[in-house]
Amino acid sequence: MATFTSSDDLHGAEFVEVDLTGARISGADLSEVVMRGVIVRETEIDAPWLAQQERSLIVNGVDVTAYVEAELDRRFPGREQRRAPDPAGLRQAWTAAETAWATALARAAAMPPGTVATSVDGEWSFAQTLRHLVMATDAWLGRGVLGIEQPFHPLGLAFTGVTDDELDLSLFTTTEPTYDEVLAARAERVTMVRDYLDAVTPEALDEPRNNPWAPERPATVRSCLHVVLREEWEHLRYAVRDLDAIESPCS
Secondary structure (H helix, E strand, O other): OOOOOOOOOOOOOOOOOOOOOOOOOOOOOOOOOOOOOOOOOOOOOOOOOHHHOOOOOEEOOEEOHHHHHHHHHHHOOOHHHOOOOOHHHHHHHHHHHHHHHHHHHHHHHHOOOOHHHOOOOOOOOHHHHHHHHHHHHHHHHHHHHOOOOOOOOOOOOOOOOOOOOOOOHHHOOOOOOOHHHHHHHHHHHHHHHHHHHHHOOHHHHOOEEEOOOOOOOEEEHHHHHHHHHHHHHHHHHHHHHHHHHHHOOOO
């Protein structure tokens, strides 16, 4: 099987009558890709930034972005609140996210031993997803909003492809923690967000902040909190998808 990586420049490439059956494309930039006369039976697209992109996703002449977002909001009640503009709305949004994650945690706990450590198609396991959310909270609330110079919990899990230039990876453990340790770290960060939202004021939401990964990009307290909420819902979607796959592997 041929493998193409970031070192291969396929910008502007043209594929004509190519058989891509079973191909897997991860972390790729497919902006402005045009596909004509393609067979897309059982094709799966996962675009977590679909709603934030400047231009639409068009299938057979129809912009499907709004349909996809509405369906995700239907499947995950409370998700539609993730861009709430004021303190009261943000508190409600966080409560909804907490409730949804509590349901997922209870479901995972009721499944066979080892479920939380199971990877589906090479993706993060349930436990690893929780570890990543610890890191995301530390980045966007701890560093982004609170300005803590070193906010990272050692059990946090950085995003795929991060380099030492972007983040000091020595801050994080190289051994696999127990699930109870992961749950404890996650609970601490959930409480940290809840406590901050309980006290935040409308004025504070407009205060400027540095984007923790791109300081040159303008950010506010509000926009950082929106990223925290987006991380929660996107990774819940992944976690539920994988629990479904583990529960019904032949579906």
